[in-house]
Amino acid sequence: MAKAVLFDELGGPEVLRLDEVALGEPGKGEVRMRVDAIGLNRAESLFRSGSYIYQPDLPGSRLGYEAAGVVEAVGDGVHGFAAGDAVSTVPSFRMTEYGTYGDAAVLPARALVGRPDGVDAVTGAATWMAYTTAYGLLVEVGGIDPGDVVLITAASSSVGLAAIQVANHLGAVPVATTRTGAKRRRLLEAGAAHVIATQEQDLVEEVRAVTGGRGVELAVDPVAGPGVNTLIQAVAPDGALLLYGFLDPAPVPMPIAPDFRGRTVRTYLFEEITVDSEPRLRRAKHFIDAGLRAGSLAPVVDRAFDLAEVVEAHHHLESGAQFGKIVLTVRH
Template identity: 60%
Template sequence: MARHIQFDRLGGPEVLQVREVATGAPGAGEVLIRVDAIGLNRADAMFREGSYFLQPSFPSSLGYEAAGTVEAVGEGVVGLDAGTPVAVVPAFSLNEYGTYGDHVIVPASAVVPRPAHVDPVTAAAVWMAYITAYGALIDEGGLLPGDHVLLTAASGGVGLAAVQTARRIGAVPVATVRGAAKRQALLDAGAAHVIDTETEDLVARVQEITDGRGVRLAFDPVAGPGVDTLAQAISPGGKLLVYGALDPRPTPLPNAAFYPDLSTSMFTMFRVTADPERLRRAVAFIDAGLSDGSLAPVVDRTFGLDDIADAHRYLESNAQTGKIVITVGHDADAA
């Protein structure tokens, strides 16, 4: 038996329950993992409350990220053996698999070896954020050394990963926050400039920072009417990539009446994780950054598996800077 987090109805963190479930053996193309740490993401909370693009089938599990050790592999799985330290990347449907448990089965295509120097908590905080950042800024955004990139709502896990990713290739990350409380954390993470949108004019500050050129790329999880302002901060021929919808209002085509010279599109990390070659490149880039220290996930706080509801409440408070991670004890195994 394994301990899994499940829920039977949409709602707040209180719907999450710890249950004993039969894990079974991994099927063809699957891997059974003994989980040591689980990464939390905004998508988890949205899935739980019914605002995600995918609706849950009950009883439902959830979770895209985890780190642990392979316990068994199914037929046809190669390159992963029992005892191998691994991490799980977001490359599956939450209606088919989930990582919220002490032992979970996931597709082998979503499992990557974990370098010996990367501990489970760090590994559980990596993949959603850094694949999203790499995929948008480099794979799809074409960011180059010397380019300015505008990162809005940048104090979350993806924002901090994007700051470090931009720095790693020699680009110039310009981060935004609401209020001054998280300014220093962004500067410490490597942001070249931090704009407080509550007290500063975004467009004016970007023009000042870039000597009037504007940024080459804007990477935004907010969406809504604010994209119109972002468009004014982008240089001619630049790009606006929207990867979230924190603002529930409709998102207009930026400055449609004036036909600004920029391309606008939605970005989803699954474009990378669903393509084996793009995922291979992303994993190679991120592993190299973890090895040389240029990519270092920021973990704000850890919770135990039994405290999953409190962890989700903290996730939804927006008080964190960086990643929230669940640590999984295995005292029963030792007994």
């Protein structure tokens, strides 16, 4: 038997419960892992509340994309992993198929990556959703070059902080936004070249000042809503705005800048890297693993909760007060 977080109805964090489940042995192409740490994501909050891109199978739905731990057993046809290997998970499955919230999990082997020496379980659990998302936005889709200016909204999120590091790693100039100046110093310390507090400063004017009037080559945004009309005005005529979330549930207008020339507006989902394309996933794994080994990519962890505190952790996830990744730790 294993402990797992389940929910039987849609709702707030209180619907989550910790229960015992029969985990079973890994099947063909699967691995059973002992879970030591779990990374939390907004995707799981939306999934739990019924607002995600797909719906949970109720009752008894599991959840969770990210974890780090140790391989306990491998199924038939699995190559490259063996019992005792330290691993992390890449979000390359759907939560209607598998889940990571628990003290053990059976997962597809394709979702595992080896954990480099010196990378502990908490760091390993805080890495792969944020960095595959940031890699896809800035590299595979955004195609940024050294010297390009990248506008990163909601920059104190785990993806925002990962995007700052990826931009710096590639020689680009990360400009971070946050609602107030309260997180300005921490964003600068995290590597942002400039920070714009959108409730206190004019976003478009500040971007023009930073870029000499041109605008940014790339803007990445998880909020959407009517704010995209402002964001598009901060994008250079041949630049791009990538929307990778919908934290604002209000309808998204078609953003039109005063200058119509050449701007690209595109939606993006992390599954474009982790599920839809094996070559893209392979490139992402190599890019992120190299960054972890070199130290240029280093997840920022906001706070760690015990697995039994999952309800409190989800309340914190939804508060907007965090700076970086929220993690659950598992005691065995």
